[in-house]
Amino acid sequence: MTGIKNAVGGTEKFQSPKHFKNFQLGVVITVGKVGISEDTKGSANRDRRFNADTHSIRVRIVGSKYDNRVPDAQLANCFPMIPKHLNIVPKVGEMVMVMVFGEDEKHGDRWYMGPIISSEEHLNKDLFAGTATSNLANGLEFPTREISNITTAKGLFENPQNVVIEGRLNTDIIQRRNEILLRVGKGKIEIEPTFNNVNPGYIQIKHGIITLPKPKFTLNTWFKTIGLDLHEEASVMNIVSNKINLLTYKGGAPEFDNLTNVNKYGVADYISDEQLTTILEEAHPLVFGDTLVEYLQLLRDALEQHCHNGNGNEWTDRTDRGTEAVATYLKEAVRLEKDMLSKNIRIN
Numbered sequence: 001m002t003g004i005k006n007a008v009g010g011t012e013k014f015q016s017p018k019h020f021k022n023f024q025l026g027v028v029i030t031v032g033k034v035g036i037s038e039d040t041k042g043s044a045n046r047d048r049r050f051n052a053d054t055h056s057i058r059v060r061i062v063g064s065k066y067d068n069r070v071p072d073a074q075l076a077n078c079f080p081m082i083p084k085h086l087n088i089v090p091k092v093g094e095m096v097m098v099m100v101f102g103e104d105e106k107h108g109d110r111w112y113m114g115p116i117i118s119s120e121e122h123l124n125k126d127l128f129a130g131t132a133t134s135n136l137a138n139g140l141e142f143p144t145r146e147i148s149n150i151t152t153a154k155g156l157f158e159n160p161q162n163v164v165i166e167g168r169l170n171t172d173i174i175q176r177r178n179e180i181l182l183r184v185g186k187g188k189i190e191i192e193p194t195f196n197n198v199n200p201g202y203i204q205i206k207h208g209i210i211t212l213p214k215p216k217f218t219l220n221t222w223f224k225t226i227g228l229d230l231h232e233e234a235s236v237m238n239i240v241s242n243k244i245n246l247l248t249y250k251g252g253a254p255e256f257d258n259l260t261n262v263n264k265y266g267v268a269d270y271i272s273d274e275q276l277t278t279i280l281e282e283a284h285p286l287v288f289g290d291t292l293v294e295y296l297q298l299l300r301d302a303l304e305q306h307c308h309n310g311n312g313n314e315w316t317d318r319t320d321r322g323t324e325a326v327a328t329y330l331k332e333a334v335r336l337e338k339d340m341l342s343k344n345i346r347i348n
Contacts (some may be wrong), residue, residue: 252348
């Protein structure tokens with residue numbers, strides 16, 4: 001890989017170093033399980049160790065001094081430098097920083113940190129043959145464009161001065177001052193970064209001073225509410241999505257099986273697409289409490305103020321109350337029965 005000019009016409013990129021260096025840039029060659037080599041006992045054991053660590057990769061160090069003439073299948077195992085709790089396994093063709101213990105062990109076990117990502121535009125994949133090195137001093141490409149200059153990307157990426165865990169594609173977890181935000185479907189990233197302001201799913205948890213809604217005053221309660229403090233220090237959780245399901249494992253009506261489904265690839269997808277359809281069809285729509293109360297109040301007034309005007313006659317309003325509670329209930333009941341059920345929130 002020598003003889004490659006950088007973007008500004010400088011010296012050759014990644015030439016063989018004059019002195020041994022423990023840290024080098026490498027291109028990912030192998031990710032995932034490999035076949036067990038039967039050439040030697042040592043090579044078989046190396047392959048078994050590779051397969052035993054789901055975060056292990058094999059990397060070819062850029063240049064000619066370290067891995068020259070070494071076949072891909074014989075490259076050293078390379079393990080994550082940071083704990084698996086936080087490590088991101090790079091993709092084939094991406095770049096990582098590789099640590100080698102010493103010159104006499106350059107073909108022994110290695111450690112990696114990465115992948116090297118040039119810009120938030122390329123979180124899903126940033127290849128050595130593409131833009132991965134574009135922001136480096138000897139990069140093969142010109143520097144990537146500034147995210148802040150892309151009008152359609154406003155809101156798509158968080159201020160990096162906050163604590164952010166970025167997903168490979170379309171998800172993130174953001175920690176701000178007194179706020180945590182978990183987002184999915186936040187926008188388009190790979191083609192032209194575009195913020196999704198139509199239907200992202202997100203959970204927002206905040207803590208601080210909130211403004212309480214003003215009570216619905218009546219003449220009888222107005223004097224009791226003078227001096228009411230409409231501000232309170234509290235925590236608030238907002239769950240926003242097109243469809244929301246609140247489900248329980250046992251004791252629900254109906255009960256749903258396979259809420260912890262593991263698919264044929266051994267991945268826990270919890271609720272499969274097929275099960276989700278069943279839930280949306282069979283779970284109960286949530287009742288809007290204030291609408292239900294309004295319905296029950298009209299029903300109560302109608303029961304209290306109705307009369308039959310003789311045995312067997314239909315019930316109607318009493319004429320001595322000055323109100324038409326029965327007529328009001330009959331007029332509003334159908335609308336309220338329809339409006340009190342949520343179309344998008346379901347429970348069991």
